[in-house]
Amino acid sequence: MREHASQANSNRNDGNCGAGLAASAGRIFFIFLFLTAATTARAGSDDRYVIHTPKGDVAVLDFREHPAAITQDKLTITIARSSEYEIEFNVGDTSFSIGIDEKPFPVLRKRAEAVFLKVLGISQSDACKLAAYEGTTFRVDPHYAGKSYNLSFCPGAP
DSSP states (O other), rough: HHHHHHHHHHHHHHSOOOHHHHHHHHHHHHHHHHHHHHHHHHHTTTTTEEOOOTTTOOEEEEEGGGGGGOOSSSSEEEEEOOSEEEEEEETTTTEEEEOOOOHHHHHHHHHHHHHHHHHHTTHHHTTTTSSEEEEETTTOOOTTTOOOOOOOOOOOOO
């Protein structure tokens, strides 16, 4: 068997050296194209961050790159903030909280939800897969305070 392989190698080297180099160059070019395509595909998807939930994975725009604020311990990321609301991501349990800071709660809740969808770049359906809760304080609106609400467009939300 060894003799057969060595004879094949000597036959390949007899006058066919250029063909071997051309084949090698072709393989190298193919590998280069493959790696370039893989890098390009990866670069396009790097702007998304996948959150794994019991209801399914949700790919959100990667808000971690440009947060509005981040706590010193890096466990809470504020992804959007205004005088009316604050939207935060809790790293430990991958949940979102939307705090409403002014009245009227029902109106500002919807406004904050629209920002939440836009900043994350997701649909209402995908948002309902996430652990996302809304609320307000007694100082802001005693009627809605002390409760944790689901997103208003999700099934079962008040």
